[in-house]
Amino acid sequence: DAGVIQSPRHEVTEMGQEVTLRCKPISGHDYLFWYRQTMMRGLELLIYFNNNVPIDDSGMPEDRFSAKMPNASFSTLKIQPSEPRDSAVYFCASSLPGRGTEAFFGQGTRLTVV
Amino acid sequence: SQQGEEDPQALSIQEGENATMNCSYKTSINNLQWYRQNSGRGLVHLILIRSNEREKHSGRLRVTLDTSKKSSSLLITASRAADTASYFCATYEETSGSRLTFGEGTQLTVNP
Numbered sequence: 220d221a222g223v224i225q226s227p228r229h230e231v232t233e234m235g236q237e238v239t240l241r242c243k244p245i246s247g248h249d250y251l252f253w254y255r256q257t258m259m260r261g262l263e264l265l266i267y268f269n270n271n272v273p274i275d276d277s278g279m280p281e282d283r284f285s286a287k288m289p290n291a292s293f294s295t296l297k298i299q300p301s302e303p304r305d306s307a308v309y310f311c312a313s314s315l316p317g318r319g320t321e322a323f324f325g326q327g328t329r330l331t332v333v
Numbered sequence: 334s335q336q337g338e339e340d341p342q343a344l345s346i347q348e349g350e351n352a353t354m355n356c357s358y359k360t361s362i363n364n365l366q367w368y369r370q371n372s373g374r375g376l377v378h379l380i381l382i383r384s385n386e387r388e389k390h391s392g393r394l395r396v397t398l399d400t401s402k403k404s405s406s407l408l409i410t411a412s413r414a415a416d417t418a419s420y421f422c423a424t425y426e427e428t429s430g431s432r433l434t435f436g437e438g439t440q441l442t443v444n445p
Contacts, residue, residue: 223375250431262376262421262435275430310375319364319425322433324375 223325225311231331237299240328242311243292252322253286253296254310262310268294301332338436339422345442352409354439356422357402363427365398367407370419370438379407379420412443 224243232238244251252267266276271288279286283302288294298305308329312322340355356365364383368376382389382398382405389396395408409416419440423433 252432254435261437264432264434267431269431275432312376314431318427318431319433321366321378321381322376322423323378324368326375 223311223313223323225309225325225328227328228326229329229331231333232301234302234332235300236332237297238301238305238330238332240296240309240311240330242294242296242325244294244311244313245323246292247315248313248323249291249316250314250320250322251288251294252312252314253294254312254324255307256310256327257307265296298330301330303332306330306332339420339439341439342437343440343442345444346412348412348414348443348445350412350443352412352416352441352443354407354420354441356405356407356436358405358422358424358436359403360424360426361400362424364425365396365405366423366425366433367394367396367405368421368423368435370421372418376421409441412441414443414445417441417443 226241249270253265254262256262265278266286268288286296308327310324310327312324314320314322338357366381367379370376380391380396382396393410398405419438421435421438423435425433
């Protein structure tokens with residue numbers, strides 16, 4: 220398996236633009252997580268899905284952020300409109316059935332909003 | 334807020350030496366996991382220790398867990414330059430759903 224695949228790896232966008240980050244989890248994993256990593260706040264859980272259903276989105280910072288998982292092999296995280304403070308590395312991770320199992324991370328998307 | 338807090342924040346050692354990193358947490362847990370992150374990359378799972386375990390080994394890694402003190406340590410023996418990375422502990426507690434809560438990490442530098 221190729222692991223968790225995220226795209227794009229890098230994204231530079233202007234303030235106010237819409238940004239869409241994409242994730243393909245490992246086949247057979249039924250949990251999918253979106254994290255954000257910054258120097259100031261460390262690694263924060265934004266939202267996670269189980270069997271394509273959002274379970275906990277309490278970490279989503281604002282209504283500008285939304286996430287979807289239309290099927291077991293694809294998820295998106297959208298920011299609309301983007302702001303400079305959204306600049307961070309966004310990680311997608313997936314894990315096998317069973318709670319508390321190890322998470323497999325993608326390589327991340329480095330987002331810069333200017 | 335971060336459940337786990339790693340100590341030290343940064344550690345610099347010479348190749349061949351042992352590196353010890355500590356993690357403290359606040360609530361009861363079901364398991365604790367350690368991850369490594371190389372610069373510019375995603376996190377990679379190293380080892381998982383359950384709340385009823387006290388010590389676990391994997392290659393050059395040794396993890397201990399003291400639930401009475403709510404702390405864990407990661408020991409890397411005979412370190413190599415390739416071990417240079419950030420190391421994070423993550424805690425899992427059943428009541429939190431399926432979330433892992435990560436600490437802020439220890440930056441380890443192994444000098445050749």
